[in-house]
Amino acid sequence: MKIGAQLYTVRNFCKTTEELEDTLRRVAEIGYSTVQLSGVCDYDPVWMSGVLRKYRLHADITHFNYNRVAHDTAATIAFHNKMKCRFIGIGSIPDFKKNGCRREDLDAFIVDIAPAVHEIAASGNHKFMYHNHNMEFVRHDGKTYLDILCEAFPADRFGITLDTYWVQAGGGDPAWWIRRLKGRVDCVHFKDMVYSGEDKAVRMAPVGYGNMNYPEIVRACRSAGVKYAYVEQDHCYDDDPFECLKLSYDYLRSLRLS
Numbered sequence: 001m002k003i004g005a006q007l008y009t010v011r012n013f014c015k016t017t018e019e020l021e022d023t024l025r026r027v028a029e030i031g032y033s034t035v036q037l038s039g040v041c042d043y044d045p046v047w048m049s050g051v052l053r054k055y056r057l058h059a060d061i062t063h064f065n066y067n068r069v070a071h072d073t074a075a076t077i078a079f080h081n082k083m084k085c086r087f088i089g090i091g092s093i094p095d096f097k098k099n100g101c102r103r104e105d106l107d108a109f110i111v112d113i114a115p116a117v118h119e120i121a122a123s124g125n126h127k128f129m130y131h132n133h134n135m136e137f138v139r140h141d142g143k144t145y146l147d148i149l150c151e152a153f154p155a156d157r158f159g160i161t162l163d164t165y166w167v168q169a170g171g172g173d174p175a176w177w178i179r180r181l182k183g184r185v186d187c188v189h190f191k192d193m194v195y196s197g198e199d200k201a202v203r204m205a206p207v208g209y210g211n212m213n214y215p216e217i218v219r220a221c222r223s224a225g226v227k228y229a230y231v232e233q234d235h236c237y238d239d240d241p242f243e244c245l246k247l248s249y250d251y252l253r254s255l256r257l258s
Helices: 007-013 017-030 045-054 066-071 073-082 103-122 145-152 164-169 174-180 214-224 241-254
Strands: 002-006 034-037 058-063 087-090 127-131 158-163 187-190 192-196 201-205 228-231
Touching: 002 007, 002 241, 007 017, 007 034, 007 241, 017 045, 017 241, 034 228, 045 058, 045 073, 058 228, 066 073, 066 087, 066 103, 073 087, 073 103, 087 158, 103 127, 103 145, 145 158, 158 164, 158 174, 164 174, 164 187, 164 192, 174 214, 187 214, 214 241, 228 241
Parallel strands: 002 034, 002 228, 034 058, 058 087, 087 127, 127 158, 158 187, 187 228
Antiparallel strands: 192 201
């Protein structure tokens, strides 16, 4: 299992291609060997492929524009081919939380995304990946929305980029869900959760600096065959996000991840 950097963590340093290249250099210097391309500026995939080679990095997963994935699927596949990026991801169902996490919107998403899911799998080189938040843990007729999504598609076509923080925020046990979703969780997101005495609220933290049981989460990942663990911290508050990435990396290395 490789440790990756989710570039959404450092999105404010990726607003131009010049900034993006410098960010990739800095991430590589920390020790990361793979990145998730998410929250960054527009880029040409051939250019990106060259920059990744320059810094001995791989981009193994994206969070890509939903409409492009769902309705311009062939071009999306071609784009990812140029970077040798296997996993084609989306961050969430568009406007799902904003619209009230309605079951009918979940059902509409399943219908809308199904052709793309199957076309991506049929390409032979790629797999569709869905990233959860806490809202997928709404329960309907005894099942979570995440259960309903997984029942709609086979595991080899519809992957889950399981975000451990948001599982916990949704009331779930991250290690239990990782094991349950074996075969779907090629990629996971690692971020930690802590209660802040400063603002009397739950905060995100570098991995190993919060209260989540990461030794057990890592054991679950190994047993489920997770290939990539991407460190993500949506909010670093007043801390340097690159330093947060380094703290997480060093902690995960102490758990013998590479």
